[in-house]
Amino acid sequence: MWASCRRLRALRHWSYERRETALCALSLLLVCVLSACAFVLPAALLLPLAGLNGLLVIHGLLRRGSIWGVLKLGLVQLSITLSLYLILYGVEHLAQGAVVVARIILATIPGWWLCITAAPERIGEVLSAFLPTKWAFVVAASLSLLPYMADEIREIYQIQCLRGARITPKALRNPKNWSELVYCVLFPVLIQLLKLSRQMAVAAQSRHFGLAQRPTHWHSSRDKND
Amino acid sequence: MTKKIPLSLQDSLFVGFCATLLVALTGMLRLKLGLSGHSMFLMSFFYLICYGVLGRFGSMTACGAIAGIVAMALGVGKGGPMILLKFALPAIAMDLVALLLPLSMNLHWRCVILGIAGCIAWAGKVALTNVLAGMALDVVLIQWGLSVLKGGFFATLGALLVPPVLTRLKAHDLLHRDKF
Numbered sequence A: 001m002w003a004s005c006r007r008l009r010a011l012r013h014w015s016y017e018r019r020e021t022a023l024c025a026l027s028l029l030l031v032c033v034l035s036a037c038a039f040v041l042p043a044a045l046l047l048p049l050a051g052l053n054g055l056l057v058i059h060g061l062l063r064r065g066s067i068w069g070v071l072k073l074g075l076v077q078l079s080i081t082l083s084l085y086l087i088l089y090g091v092e093h094l095a096q097g098a099v100v101v102a103r104i105i106l107a108t109i110p111g112w113w114l115c116i117t118a119a120p121e122r123i124g125e126v127l128s129a130f131l132p133t134k135w136a137f138v139v140a141a142s143l144s145l146l147p148y149m150a151d152e153i154r155e156i157y158q159i160q161c162l163r164g165a166r167i168t169p170k171a172l173r174n175p176k177n178w179s180e181l182v183y184c185v186l187f188p189v190l191i192q193l194l195k196l197s198r199q200m201a202v203a204a205q206s207r208h209f210g211l212a213q214r215p216t217h218w219h220s221s222r223d224k225n226d
Numbered sequence B: 001m002t003k004k005i006p007l008s009l010q011d012s013l014f015v016g017f018c019a020t021l022l023v024a025l026t027g028m029l030r031l032k033l034g035l036s037g038h039s040m041f042l043m044s045f046f047y048l049i050c051y052g053v054l055g056r057f058g059s060m061t062a063c064g065a066i067a068g069i070v071a072m073a074l075g076v077g078k079g080g081p082m083i084l085l086k087f088a089l090p091a092i093a094m095d096l097v098a099l100l101l102p103l104s105m106n107l108h109w110r111c112v113i114l115g116i117a118g119c120i121a122w123a124g125k126v127a128l129t130n131v132l133a134g135m136a137l138d139v140v141l142i143q144w145g146l147s148v149l150k151g152g153f154f155a156t157l158g159a160l161l162v163p164p165v166l167t168r169l170k171a172h173d174l175l176h177r178d179k180f
Helices: A002-040 A043-062 A068-089 A091-117 A120-128 A133-162 A175-205 A221-225 B009-032 B039-054 B059-074 B082-100 B107-132 B137-171
Strands: none
Touching: A002 A043, A002 A091, A002 A120, A043 A091, A068 A091, A068 B137, A091 B082, A091 B107, A120 A133, A120 B059, A133 A175, A133 B009, A133 B059, A175 B009, A175 B137, B009 B039, B009 B059, B039 B059, B039 B082, B039 B107, B039 B137, B059 B082, B082 B107, B107 B137
16 A cells, blocks of 8 residues: 555656656747747737747746846847948838847747746756767766866865965956966866766776666656655 | 777766856856857867867867757756857867868967857857848848957967966876877
8 A cells, every 4th residue: 555655656756757848848849939930930920929928028027037138138239230220221221120139039038938937957858868878978967067066166266265376356356367267276177177077987887887778767766755 | 180989988078077167157257247258268268178188070069069958958048049059159160170270280379270260150150140130231240240359359368278278287197199
């Protein structure tokens, strides 16, 4: 009784995971289609597309996304393009320039929406379905190593600060000290990365990675019991 | 360049780590500076490090493709699927140009030429978007030129850092190549 209950819960958990992944794949497809539409649709059909994008913006804002970045990009693009159109073609072609900028913004909004609504690791999972095994392993390893790398970089930075390198935030205001940042932090980080990749490759190969045609995926038992 | 064996797991992992570091640093720098083109600095630096350490065709493309995938997975930038193109296009261009360059050329010059080639492709992606959106060709060309100028400065800066780094890595006996 207890075992079957647990299995049911695991099954439900698994189907929930699958549904989420399928949803993410669909939204990825939707974003690609909407972005492509912004470029290919004739100008008359841009208004309905803008309405659709408006819905995405409202949804994104409800999910507490910040639209400021897209707005800034649009404003910068608008000012550069309109001033160039004004200089080269005169006032009567300004509307044409505005349509072009509108198209670019309409192509950006779906990507912004995807970044807010879809969980990043979910996108990674969808993408890894298209990758060969080795590269999927590489992407997964790099992503999971990111916190470790951040710790390593922080440690190196602090040790170099203690040794008297001129790389404290105050010293970095002077551009003369920027090269020191490269020599004191970036060099050791690269050396560390080379060593780490060698260790990981040895660890994976000693567990017979890459020998079997179809690799097995190990699911942590912790996930099932959540 | 002469070896024809497939990329070893260690080299692939190094390429992956470089790509992840590139994306993480780009995301961090974007918070600090609002300057366009500075991403070219990190991009040319890390791609050329991959080129120097692995020294084979396709290493930069692999780094670019992984960087694009990682950027999408981490949600860096607002591009969505377009960000994949932003990272991969310069890498492919640099790989193709690297095929044409003679190996006897000074490493500094090779790095600078590759960095500028990547920058031209990077600006080309923006120009491609603008052309697709139906912008007039003169305006596209002027914006492209501006992007090349801004990005080229940063790309050259990044490329010039690469040769001393490679010499230092060689001194630590971390490269299994005799000549760059």
